[in-house]
Amino acid sequence: MIKGKSDKAYQGVCAAVAIIFALICLYPLLYTVFLSFCTEKEWLNSSGAIWYFPKHPTGAAYVKILGSTGVVLRSLWVSLERTLLGTVLGLVVNVLAAYALSRKDLPGKGVFVKVMLLTILFSGGLIPTYLTIQSTGLIDTVWALVVPGLFSAWNVLILKQFMEGIPRELEEAAEVDGVSTVGKLFYIILPMSKAVLSAICMFTIVGHWNNWFDVSIYIKDPKLWTLQYYVKVNFDNTAGLDQGKLDFLIGQGSAVSSITMKMALTVISVVPMLIIYPFFQKYFTQGVYIGAVKG
Amino acid sequence: MIDSSTLALSANTAPKKRTFREKFDSSPNILRGGIAAACALAAILILVFAPIFTFGDESVSLSVGIGFFALLKALAGGGAYEIEHVEFGTLSVIVPSVAATLVLITFALWLACLILGVLSAFGKLGGKDRIVLASANFAAFAWQAITFVVLIASKSLKAENIYGEQTAFYRTFSLTATYLVCMLLSLIAGGCSLGVNGKNVKNVRRYKLMYLFLLPAAVLVVIYNLYPMLLSFCLSLKDYVIADGIWGSAWVGFKNFKTIFVDPDMLRIIGNTILISVLRMVISIIPPIILAVMLFDMGARKVRKGIQTIIYIPHFFSWVVVYAIAYAFVNPDGLLNNLFSGDVHILANESAFIPMLLITDLWKECGWGTILYMAALTNVDPSLHEAAAIDGAGPVKRLFKITLPSITPTIVFTTVMAVGNLLKGAGYEQIMLFGSDIMKSAQVIDTWVVWRGLQRLQYGLGAAVSFFQSFIGMLMVIGCNALSKRWVGVSLY
Numbered sequence: 001m002i003k004g005k006s007d008k009a010y011q012g013v014c015a016a017v018a019i020i021f022a023l024i025c026l027y028p029l030l031y032t033v034f035l036s037f038c039t040e041k042e043w044l045n046s047s048g049a050i051w052y053f054p055k056h057p058t059g060a061a062y063v064k065i066l067g068s069t070g071v072v073l074r075s076l077w078v079s080l081e082r083t084l085l086g087t088v089l090g091l092v093v094n095v096l097a098a099y100a101l102s103r104k105d106l107p108g109k110g111v112f113v114k115v116m117l118l119t120i121l122f123s124g125g126l127i128p129t130y131l132t133i134q135s136t137g138l139i140d141t142v143w144a145l146v147v148p149g150l151f152s153a154w155n156v157l158i159l160k161q162f163m164e165g166i167p168r169e170l171e172e173a174a175e176v177d178g179v180s181t182v183g184k185l186f187y188i189i190l191p192m193s194k195a196v197l198s199a200i201c202m203f204t205i206v207g208h209w210n211n212w213f214d215v216s217i218y219i220k221d222p223k224l225w226t227l228q229y230y231v232k233v234n235f236d237n238t239a240g241l242d243q244g245k246l247d248f249l250i251g252q253g254s255a256v257s258s259i260t261m262k263m264a265l266t267v268i269s270v271v272p273m274l275i276i277y278p279f280f281q282k283y284f285t286q287g288v289y290i291g292a293v294k295g
Numbered sequence: 296m297i298d299s300s301t302l303a304l305s306a307n308t309a310p311k312k313r314t315f316r317e318k319f320d321s322s323p324n325i326l327r328g329g330i331a332a333a334c335a336l337a338a339i340l341i342l343v344f345a346p347i348f349t350f351g352d353e354s355v356s357l358s359v360g361i362g363f364f365a366l367l368k369a370l371a372g373g374g375a376y377e378i379e380h381v382e383f384g385t386l387s388v389i390v391p392s393v394a395a396t397l398v399l400i401t402f403a404l405w406l407a408c409l410i411l412g413v414l415s416a417f418g419k420l421g422g423k424d425r426i427v428l429a430s431a432n433f434a435a436f437a438w439q440a441i442t443f444v445v446l447i448a449s450k451s452l453k454a455e456n457i458y459g460e461q462t463a464f465y466r467t468f469s470l471t472a473t474y475l476v477c478m479l480l481s482l483i484a485g486g487c488s489l490g491v492n493g494k495n496v497k498n499v500r501r502y503k504l505m506y507l508f509l510l511p512a513a514v515l516v517v518i519y520n521l522y523p524m525l526l527s528f529c530l531s532l533k534d535y536v537i538a539d540g541i542w543g544s545a546w547v548g549f550k551n552f553k554t555i556f557v558d559p560d561m562l563r564i565i566g567n568t569i570l571i572s573v574l575r576m577v578i579s580i581i582p583p584i585i586l587a588v589m590l591f592d593m594g595a596r597k598v599r600k601g602i603q604t605i606i607y608i609p610h611f612f613s614w615v616v617v618y619a620i621a622y623a624f625v626n627p628d629g630l631l632n633n634l635f636s637g638d639v640h641i642l643a644n645e646s647a648f649i650p651m652l653l654i655t656d657l658w659k660e661c662g663w664g665t666i667l668y669m670a671a672l673t674n675v676d677p678s679l680h681e682a683a684a685i686d687g688a689g690p691v692k693r694l695f696k697i698t699l700p701s702i703t704p705t706i707v708f709t710t711v712m713a714v715g716n717l718l719k720g721a722g723y724e725q726i727m728l729f730g731s732d733i734m735k736s737a738q739v740i741d742t743w744v745v746w747r748g749l750q751r752l753q754y755g756l757g758a759a760v761s762f763f764q765s766f767i768g769m770l771m772v773i774g775c776n777a778l779s780k781r782w783v784g785v786s787l788y
Contacts, residue, residue: 092511
């Protein structure tokens with residue numbers, strides 16, 4: 001490719017903008033980490049202007065949060081529990097449905113697909129859903145966070161479309177060899193749709209881990225708060241419940257300020273996402289349409 | 296078409312005993328027709344007499360005979376009837392009100408469907424019998440739906456038993472429920488008569504296991520998707536009282552909708568929703584396009600990969616975390632407040648609310664938003680750029696002549712879909728977090744449903760708002776999807 005002067009200048013501008021944007025994305029994260037290691041003295045002296053990693057870092061906030069109380073560990077466990085249950089069960093339900101719907105001549109398939117489209121286009125809304133969950137007896141159990149979201153029309157449609165693209169001949173060859181319906185699913189369909197399955201898995205995990213809104217609606221019992229909701233409560237000015245607040249911990253003569261505690265808690269709540277981020281990364285391309293269209 | 300699986304199976308199956316199904320299929324027409332007709336008749340009878348079985352404490356022998364007329368009379372707008380007056384053949388006594396006429400026509404349609412069904416079972420309708428039967432059933436369904444809505448709107452559906460009493464159980468399962476069940480059955484009957492033919496029946500048997508696989512999804516859809524939709528429709532037409540339950544509460548027609556639309560607050564909230572949605576739409580489309588184009592044109596693949604890794608990260612954080620990070624900067628003692636030497640609490644400042652939403656949204660989603668455009672850009676043939684460069688086209692010219700046109704379909708699609716989502720696109724999670732200090736001026740439709748509907752137990756109003764939002768939203772998405780399909784050939788489904 002021929003490169004002129006204007007080309008180079010243009011490329012330079014583009015690179016500069018992209019790098020600046022990347023720094024804008026990164027800095028707030030680092031800033032949060034800086035604050036979480038900040039001592040109260042340094043925080044007060046700098047009047048909030050901690051631009052860089054603190055000079056005398058202290059891990060007191062982390063020790064305090066993870067060590068002296070079971071609240072955070074318990075909510076971490078609830079978060080893990082809902083993510084695990086929601087992802088595994090959801091995958092089972094959606095893969096089975098997609099497998100069935102990927103048969104081209106399954107009678108009634110058209111009706112089911114149309115109903116699924118309807119669920120995408122029209123939702124019952126918050127209150128009817130709340131009443132349904134209430135009348136199925138799930139309020140104040142971890143299942144309220146799992147069961148209503150198990151079936152996902154989007155995921156089934158995506159999986160179905162993918163499975164329909166798997167060559168028929170493969171399955172027919174397996175049938176001749178006497179492989180059963182279930183066998184076909186495990187030996188042919190699932191291995192071939194590994195990429196799309198991983199992408200769906202990724203979005204389900206992220207969705208479950210980050211969801212705090214359903215906890216605020218369906219869960220009244222602080223023992224079942226997820227980590228995200230626990231973080232939210234700690235930032236709330238208006239939350240009536242004091243059991244979850246960290247302020248009373250800070251009152252016991254700790255060396256860090258409340259903002260440091262809050263930031264440490266925030267950092268703890270994103271660490272799992274950051275840990276699995278590299279594993280997800282190669283599935284982003286598969287996730288393009290899922291994530292972009294679903295919104 | 297030869298089906299290989301059947302071939303494979305039939306090769307090694309020994310002749311075995313004929314199942315009932317096979318016997319049924321090979322039996323003469325008359326017998327089959329008779330069985331089908333009997334089943335249809337039984338079904339219709341059960342339907343007609345359905346309200347009767349809701350009298351738990353009455354003797355069945357008394358009730359069975361009068362079910363049909365009780366239904367008619369109750370629908371006709373009559374309230375209290377004395378049981379002696381109701382006999383067979385008292386049809387003439389019924390006041391021919393509008394409601395009664397509607398109901399009578401409905402029954403006539405059912406009857407027509409029954410007769411057609413019998414004729415079709417005997418093979419008297421020729422080759423088109425399936426279509427005729429299906430359309431008759433669908434017509435019956437449409438008619439019932441219309442009458443149902445008319446009856447509800449005119450409040451002619453009495454929630455009383457034939458004695459004029461409003462018992463909770465009767466209210467739960469009475470005419471409304473019967474109507475809904477009948478509608479559903481008409482729909483199913485129509486669908487089945489459309490779908491039933493020899494090949495399909497064979498396939499149903501072949502795919503038995505597949506239906507088992509579909510079962511969990513189907514159950515979940517019915518319970519957690521379809522039932523709330525039904526509730527949403529019914530609740531929005533009811534004055535919900537907790538003590539009476541969902542089905543026990545009285546129908547009030549369109550009162551909830553009236554309450555909403557004369558409320559000046561509500562109009563402000565809808566306006567607010569659309570304003571925030573439009574702003575977010577602009578933010579979520581234009582910056583990612585610019586960023587994607589720049590990323591793509593910057594060359595230096597390795598640096599680009601690194602940048603992409605970084606800018607996708609914020610998408611994986613929840614709004615709570617984003618709020619926490621924003622709080623780190625703008626809390627009263629924080630960096631920004633000290634920088635501008637103001638003593639203002641930005642998060643409690645109304646005029647800073649919308650900019651705050653937009654900035655955080657930009658930070659969280661802009662990087663991730665590029666992924667779709669990057670995919671479209673990498674699909675462009677690189678030789679196109681080279682040829683243009685040889686012909687003397689500068690980078691700017693190439694940007695407008697090659698790069699942008701190549702992602703136009705994607706841009707049109709995302710824009711059109713965002714327009715379709717105007718009523719829902721305000722991002723309630725973000726607003727509930729960032730607006731928690733200034734609740735009043737930060738309301739959008741979704742947060743209003745939580746605060747007013749759910750927390751103050753005004754379920755009827757909340758459901759009406761949701762229904763309105765969802766229904767208009769659905770029409771808009773369907774319309775926009777059709778537009779996108781027509782303009783650029785990309786559609787949602």
